[in-house]
Amino acid sequence: MLSPQASGASRATGSLLLSNTAPAQALLLTENAALANGPPLLLQRLSLKEREEVLKEGQRRVVYRGKMLFSQGTPHDGIFLIESGRIRVFYIAPSGREITLAYWHAGNFVGGPELFGQGMHVWSGVAAANSVVVHLSGKALRGLIARMPALAIGLIEGLTFKGKCYSALAQMLGTRSVTERLAHLLLHLCDTYGVPEGDTVAIGTALTHADLAHMVGATRQWVTISLKRLQAQGILSTEKSKIVVHQLDALHAMRGGT
Amino acid sequence: MLSPQASGASRATGSLLLSNTAPAQALLLTENAALANGPPLLLQRLSLKEREEVLKEGQRRVVYRGKMLFSQGTPHDGIFLIESGRIRVFYIAPSGREITLAYWHAGNFVGGPELFGQGMHVWSGVAAANSVVVHLSGKALRGLIARMPALAIGLIEGLTFKGKCYSALAQMLGTRSVTERLAHLLLHLCDTYGVPEGDTVAIGTALTHADLAHMVGATRQWVTISLKRLQAQGILSTEKSKIVVHQLDALHAMRGGT
DNA sequence: CTCCGGCGGTGGATTAGTTGCCATGAAATG
DNA sequence: CATTTCATGGCAACTAATCCACCGCCGGAG
Numbered sequence: 001m002l003s004p005q006a007s008g009a010s011r012a013t014g015s016l017l018l019s020n021t022a023p024a025q026a027l028l029l030t031e032n033a034a035l036a037n038g039p040p041l042l043l044q045r046l047s048l049k050e051r052e053e054v055l056k057e058g059q060r061r062v063v064y065r066g067k068m069l070f071s072q073g074t075p076h077d078g079i080f081l082i083e084s085g086r087i088r089v090f091y092i093a094p095s096g097r098e099i100t101l102a103y104w105h106a107g108n109f110v111g112g113p114e115l116f117g118q119g120m121h122v123w124s125g126v127a128a129a130n131s132v133v134v135h136l137s138g139k140a141l142r143g144l145i146a147r148m149p150a151l152a153i154g155l156i157e158g159l160t161f162k163g164k165c166y167s168a169l170a171q172m173l174g175t176r177s178v179t180e181r182l183a184h185l186l187l188h189l190c191d192t193y194g195v196p197e198g199d200t201v202a203i204g205t206a207l208t209h210a211d212l213a214h215m216v217g218a219t220r221q222w223v224t225i226s227l228k229r230l231q232a233q234g235i236l237s238t239e240k241s242k243i244v245v246h247q248l249d250a251l252h253a254m255r256g257g258t
Numbered sequence: 259m260l261s262p263q264a265s266g267a268s269r270a271t272g273s274l275l276l277s278n279t280a281p282a283q284a285l286l287l288t289e290n291a292a293l294a295n296g297p298p299l300l301l302q303r304l305s306l307k308e309r310e311e312v313l314k315e316g317q318r319r320v321v322y323r324g325k326m327l328f329s330q331g332t333p334h335d336g337i338f339l340i341e342s343g344r345i346r347v348f349y350i351a352p353s354g355r356e357i358t359l360a361y362w363h364a365g366n367f368v369g370g371p372e373l374f375g376q377g378m379h380v381w382s383g384v385a386a387a388n389s390v391v392v393h394l395s396g397k398a399l400r401g402l403i404a405r406m407p408a409l410a411i412g413l414i415e416g417l418t419f420k421g422k423c424y425s426a427l428a429q430m431l432g433t434r435s436v437t438e439r440l441a442h443l444l445l446h447l448c449d450t451y452g453v454p455e456g457d458t459v460a461i462g463t464a465l466t467h468a469d470l471a472h473m474v475g476a477t478r479q480w481v482t483i484s485l486k487r488l489q490a491q492g493i494l495s496t497e498k499s500k501i502v503v504h505q506l507d508a509l510h511a512m513r514g515g516t
Numbered sequence: 517c518t519c520c521g522g523c524g525g526t527g528g529a530t531t532a533g534t535t536g537c538c539a540t541g542a543a544a545t546g
Numbered sequence: 547c548a549t550t551t552c553a554t555g556g557c558a559a560c561t562a563a564t565c566c567a568c569c570g571c572c573g574g575a576g
Contacts, residue, residue, distance in 0.1 A: 177533095
């Protein structure tokens with residue numbers, strides 16, 4: 001944990017204070033066009049002064065890649081505001097099957113499910129990259145909301161957005177085949193992380209087949225097979241931890257509607 | 259639509275004003291024990307006076323069983339507060355496959371996904387029983403929140419709850435087999451609507467196999483087959499639109515963990 | 517009474533997806 | 547440099563679940 005006066009911390013604070021100008025994004029599986037605009041950032045509507053006040057109430061914490069931020073089944077209190085990095089929120093069933101609910105980036109908050117209450121985490125959060133988060137306790141949140149209506153609006157917007165994400169995920173999982181979900185995910189990755197190269201788009205993010213599988217609710221092997229098929233059809237090609245999409249329209253077509 | 263001074267309307271208003279004492283429930287597919295306590299009701303934390311003020315801002319509307327309250331793809335504004343009845347919120351994929359997100363009962367609100375903005379509905383709402391709802395426009399909501407912090411808390415709690423529901427649904431769909439999901443749903447139905455009869459529990463709610471299928475994200479036939487199997491194992495028996503569960507523990511076992 | 521539409525129930529063919537296992541190569545670790 | 551770990555890939559057997567088609571039943575409406 002960094003002390004408030006450490007230079008690293010103040011730089012990080014700076015990035016949060018300015019986060020409404022940064023191109024923050026969440027990586028999630030959804031067909032909702034509205035989500036493409038990116039999620040609402042918690043402090044977006046606050047003045048600089050208010051932001052400082054909020055951050056002063058929180059505890060800054062560094063989470064290294066691969067480390068758990070919180071685990072399902074453990075008690076929780078309040079939320080974590082992401083200052084930098086990337087947090088993967090996921091759930092593991094007793095059978096061992098795992099589903100990724102979303103990857104959250106800077107400016108969003110994770111934790112919960114409740115904001116105030118002291119229930120149990122029903123999902124886990126792990127750092128997908130070295131991250132800095134600010135922990136806001138339920139008590140602190142309550143106090144802040146009372147004197148800062150814009151924060152309440154921010155929370156409502158954030159929760160609304162999460163609701164959209166999770167319901168969209170449920171829609172995908174409940175009504176689409178794995179192949180369709182995978183096509184959808186690839187398109188989403190193109191939008192979020194894609195680098196256009198001529199008329200192709202390269203996805204350079206280091207996501208393993210297992211990562212993809214967890215996002216679409218499938219097994220690793222099936223993702224491998226499906227990607228091979230797409231490759232055989234000439235729709236995409238893979239080069240060591242990089243996926244190059246050649247025919248976006250073909251992916252669109254097989255994504256099945258919308 | 260009933261005029262405010264109609265006796266039916268005032269009776270309905272009364273029921274809403276007292277709704278925190280009523281055993282309101284939502285029917286949803288989740289393994290989250292916290293949800294068993296029932297969802298937080300929107301007006302729960304408000305004084306009688308405040309409740310009246312909120313209802314005055316809304317437009318009361320009667321929706322008959324089977325009639326759509328709102329449809330995915332159409333523009334939306336604000337939310338619908340359920341005064342009585344039951345609203346099924348669901349999504350239909352272009353392929354025709356359908357997934358029920360939840361059944362919401364009196365005291366909860368549906369609509370959205372946003373509360374204020376004028377986006378498009380990303381899911382549909384249909385009356386599963388004759389219902390009375392109060393429409394609160396985004397504008398009205400904004401105004402009410404500003405002078406009624408308890409309403410903001412209510413909205414936050416409601417949204418948090420919906421987030422839990424939808425993420426739990428995604429968890430179920432992403433990590434459990436149809437059979438497990440069905441076992442889970444049956445247990446949930448026992449909790450919500452079940453009538454204990456000796457050491458068995460009867461579910462009398464008129465839910466067709468298709469309804470069940472939409473809730474667990476499966477086909478109607480598969481539900482029929484699965485129910486037949488459970489019946490063959492002596493775990494339950496069916497008598498014309500009534501399911502009697504004999505071995506709750508067996509269902510628990512096959513629901514797979516938690 | 518008859519017709520009709522929704523619902524439950526079956527069956528068979530087909531496919532989508534799983535499980536388990538083993539091989540390989542690259543990267544990280546000692 | 548040697549070793550281990552991890553990501554990818556391939557394969558065979560298996561089963562869960564879907565799809566399509568059809569049938570009979572029942573309750574309601576004309």
